[in-house]
Amino acid sequence: MRGFLFATAALAAITPQALNAQSQSDTTKAEILNEAIVKGVRAQKNAPYAVANVSRKALQNFSGTGRELPFLLSTTPGVLSWSENGVGIGTTYMRIRGAGDSRINVTLDGVPLNSPEDQCVFWANMNSYSALLDGVQIQRGVGSSTNGDGAFGGSVALRTKAPSYDPFVELNASYGSYNTYNTGFSMSTGLLGNHFVADAAFHTTGTDGYVHGTAGKSGSWYAGLGWIGRDFIIRYRNIGNYEHTGQAWSGVTAGTNDLSIMDGTYGKKTGIKTYADMYRVGLGRFNSLYESMDPETYKTTRYTMNDGSYWPKTTDNFWQDHNILSVAWDINENLKTTLSLHYTYGYGYYDEFRSDNKVSKFGFDLVNEKGKPFRSDFVRQKGLSQNAVGAVYNISYNNNGWDVIGGLSAQMFWGNHFGYLTYVSNPDVVKHYPALAGLNDTALDNGRYTYYDSDARKDDYSGFVKASKQFGEHFTVFADLQYRRVNYTTDGINDKFVKQEDGTYKNQRLDIDEIYNFFNPKFGFSYKTGNHRAYASVAMSNREPERNNFTDNYNYPYPKAEHVNDYELGYQYSGSVFRAGANFYFMDYANQFVQTGMQSEIGENLTTNIKDSYRAGVELVAGVDVAKWLTLEANAAISSNKIKDFDEVVEDWDAESGFTTIHYDNSTLAFSPSAIVNGFAIFKVKGVQATWHTAFVSRQYLDNTQNKDRSLPAYSLSSVSFNYPIKLRGFLRQITVGLDVNNIFNAHVATSGWVYSAIYASGGHPNDNRYYQIGFIPMAGTTVLGRLTLSF
Template sequence: MKNLFAAFIALLLPVIAAAQFSVSGKITGKQTADALPGATVSLTTPAFNAVADAEGRYHFDNLKSGTYTLKISFIGYQTITQNIVVNTNVTADFQLAPATQLTEEVTVTATRASATSPTAYTNLKKEDIAKNNSGRGFEYLLEQTPSTVVTSNAGAGVGYTSIRVRGSDATRINVTLNGIPLNDAEDQGVYFVDLPDLASSVDNIQVQRGVGTSTNGAGAFGASINIQTTTRRDTAYTELNSSAGSYGTVKNTISLGTGLLGGKFSFDGRLSKQSSDGYIERSGSDLKSFFLSGAYYGQKSVLRLNVFSGYEKTHQAWDGVPEDSVKYGDRRYNELGYIASSNSYYKNQTDNYTQNYYQLLYNQQLSNNLSFSGALHYTRGYGYYEEYRNSDAVADYGLTPVIKGADTLATTDLVRRLWLSNYFYGATYNFTYHPKNFNLILGGAYNEYKGDHYNNIEWTQESTTIPPDYEYSRNNAKKTDFNVFSRAEYHLGSLILYGDLQYRHIGYSFLGYDQNLNNVQQQVALNFFNPKAGITYELNQQSNIYASVAVANHEPNRSDFVNSSPLSRPKAEHLTDFEAGYRISQPTFGAGINGFYMLYKNQLILTGALDDVGEAIRTNIKDSYRAGVELNGWVKIAEPLTWYANASLSDNKVKNFRQYLQNYDTGLLEERQYGQSDIAYSPGLVGASTISYHPIKNAEIAFISKYVGKQYLDNTSTDSRSLDAYFVNDVRLNYNFKMKGIKNAGIGLLINNVFSKKYQSDGATYPDIEGGKTVNYNYYFPQAPVNFLASLNLRF
């Protein structure tokens, strides 16, 4: 019998070893004993946490035996961290005491999605940012998030970089920095080159795809990117970060902080300098920035002042490489700044811009259930781009043709500077009320923008009577942007009801054409109502299903207004976004699937048509849509090996599209009709993969892959005006260790495009008709073959 019993136990041991256990409990307030629904309970496993339900209860399933660290946090309460041993089912209740000091989570809470929001989103923590912050543009931090395509004008990741999410470029992506709008008020783009090395001062990022939650600033048609900068660090530190690599790329950063002084104050600072020659010819960049932050922490309040600035000088590579050059093997050719008379290039064909930011952020805990967050901000930007022009008509600059002997010279080579000087300032606020089973947020903002656009002639080949820095044109603009929004979540058992309403008013004054085609100051006023509704059902603490419908409106940009009259002025764009999905998070894996149908009305696109002013502007297209599914997940294959992956499959169409081509044989525009065609820059398949292997403690080897399907350069689905699909792989190596006198030393190596894939990630097309045939003038942005960035981090 003993032998039989021993044999039975021996057979059972593997089953016992593989047994799965649970940890559950309830989160309450220490003083009131009330449940704390929405409290976050995290385990020491990547991306694995639970949110307390309406009764304050949490639950983790499928845990292997072992020791775990639980972290319980809730805004307005002290965070608890506790180790628990799991070798059976465990019940662990926690009581949270009111916080002695307020955290800064409320700064961005109003604009963030939570684990139960009916919204597709991705969170990036400080650790995720740090290991990818090797010196490339900010957008590359987001490259592995679903439905995202990132590209570099210079081809090597430094200088002008750009992002598209679900096929929408930065003008249709809402970007906020500590809840403050970052999009340019007039053209609505985002230029992270103006804030070099911003990533070194960022604590966390959330990317919401689709319309997302209401926030301040531009309408979100593709995504919202919400960035939070430096938050409190309790101990003093000094960090030195340096990286160097291919194409003369060098970045040096020094960061330091006092930690918490006297339990009340903290000060942080950063200074960065970066330069690169670029892969494309004459695409070099010289970038500088600093970041200063000081904070006061009271028992119920936080006051923080951020002052930061960026300067960029980049050579112009924004037109790309002509298709013929790419075909003949010259993937680096840049024709900008060419001087025809001397067969040389103008050395100062550059873009120069400085932007200074000031942010005063204030958080106040008004009661256990009510908090306030507000901000005042001011941004000052100024700069120009300089360019050489061959044989321009002097009449275009309001000048009299040059008389030279018996000849009248109507054209001349010249150098001009196109200036922008602007001011952006305003206030944002939100109140958060969070009683039991209910969460209500009321927020809004008022912002003003003043922009002066003026252009100067610096030099002319032919003698003229103009003085130095002759100003030949000026366009002053003012824009006001007011919005108010309210968002509510109601927990009804396992059901969460979500509602969100936003009203936005825009006033814009600009120099444009009136209906008589006189160029005079014009005004427009736009009013938008953006409702959203959703529902989430919690299957258990680790999984839920959701569905939502959201409306967004997006105003035309500066050029749409300036280059049109009231008779031809385009309408605002309108989007109705339907989303539904399922997500699950377990100790050894997590996954999500999200379906979307985005129905556009009056989407603005270039068709080649001219308005009554004679300008080629964007035209409203009545019907277009995006429909697709996004899948993402991660799995811990073994203790040292984890695989992260996502894929987005979509169908992106314009209905009844009409294109107008200039026919140089007749001097007229020729119309081409398409019943249904693909939306430009909208690949049908985008995928990403990261296989992370930790051979030893504090060391990582990551194999990173990106696939982007075929993209069309216009809305005609024409193969000769397209970008081929590409599949690119990188390798990232990181190792951290300690040395005497150094808290942490980290070395890293990023090998980009390890297999030297020849590909173009972006481009443009300008077709016309010549000699009875359609001629395509395509320009591409080739990306560099295999290249590297090595980095060193020292923290004291």
């Protein structure tokens, strides 16, 4: 209903212009106009940036797997992806050049997709988007100006398919390991009455997950309506998503809340240093959100409620509804303009079992006769609702070697954060606090107690001008100027409690009102002759702190806006048989937010400002057509990622203050491997395409201390996929069958993780005098998935 009202109002405002457009069926014109909608956020032709494009065919082949889009993007240079459940579905993350999701700008048809507060894209809420897309462009580094949050690792521009002039229906299904499945359909009416096109799609994905307790289901739907004239197109798209997924944000944790089982803890020789060691002792699928573990015997036990029933699992539940209305007008052969209005509604929550927690964690001051806080099992429900509305306007001019684009973007966001207790197992706690009287200790749905609530508002306005001028046949100069203004406010009470002098606890108070003004210039040039192209650029970008930088700041200073100067130098060769390229970069940061290795209570990677740091490296690509039936391709990202001066604030259980500061010179940034390499062998024989892919990722440090004990070892994963399209005549036009085999060699590796450490020299810890615990985010062993697509 929200989408229908939004569309009706917007269509009424622009229909008079549409009626003046001349009627002519022209598929190429529709595609050109559709491209104009996203031109403002994509790199211009021959732009001096590091760019990778993902084709429609690659997206189509990938869509049947049900895996989240970052796993396809990670086949391009310098991109890593991983999922909590180990099978690539559900809660999924990615990094570009070592920068996490909140530092990667993502747009859909030019409309910002990043959640305004935490600046992330939640890929679990975008399942099967690859089936809706015509192309994806990844710009590594700052890249050209875009809409929404600043790009500090890269930007991803998603473009939906242009309306189809031909009617079609497509059905797809897949099934594989861990009861993983994906089903869906897409259709188009084709052109009706020389002007109208309606199209739709629906996909659903489910899995039992590799990690215990991560079974889930997610899906997406798409409904579109287009009016197409000779030089005018109006498109309305409603894209909705839902997900109900089991969570494992703590990963496969080496220990319990109170005791680590990492080798050397309290002087014990457990032999557990890596995820492979966890797998060896039978804990490869352990999930501390789902079960407890005896640190002596490694026996796991499901969490139980007071009535003896099992806690089902921790789940994330979210609904999201995007509405985009776009108008593109080809004024003449040199001038085009577009306008997109957008509205997004989202609502969601997660339920989590908290085992044997201190009651003070939820603001209760009840203590026993020894003065220690009571303990209890809890079930908490934390959630949010959000509304975002905005507009994106672009105008482009192309003539006499000039390519000029101007753009304006405005977005207003409102959000509410809330937290409830729905279960408290300790009857003494329930009895002592009248506010908990509505809770039933055997039923989760018989009441709730609100323990925090806050509201947020964020306004984001920006404008840019991009211009390129070609001089002669070979030389092009680029300039790009952007101004961005952000106002973020939030007030209310947070989910953290501060002990008062009288022994009671009060919520952390939120009262934030910050305004940021950013100017982001970019300049560069490109030289092209024959099959050769060289380019260079310098780009500046600024970015505001995200919500967690304020609310989870702990012992670090108040967050500052961050700044980067990005220098790029590249060369490309494109021949008929061989192609290659090299891109050198140096990203010089001031006040970069870097991951500390710690997580929030819900698995979010915590960050802090670092005064001086940099990311530098080279990205290489190459491909050769060995024969008509064989193509070899490879890409590599080799980098150095350093903090010039880093002060670690670490808990010290032996110190009176409780904390110690340790200084490091030129340490390696966390989660920034020095090498990421992809190799491909593509075979094409009698219509069958087989692709072999091997990926190598070097060691990743889990914090910024460059300590090998707190790191993930290098790993390599190989996969193979088969696609066989069978063309037919008649109503059924084509049958496509496929097979994917992932992690062929059954490697037991962790692709990401977290670490908690504290100095405890008197505890007998030989590893840097640290008590430490690692949570490993693993990849499942060998998995197989079969695919079938019917095209009508």
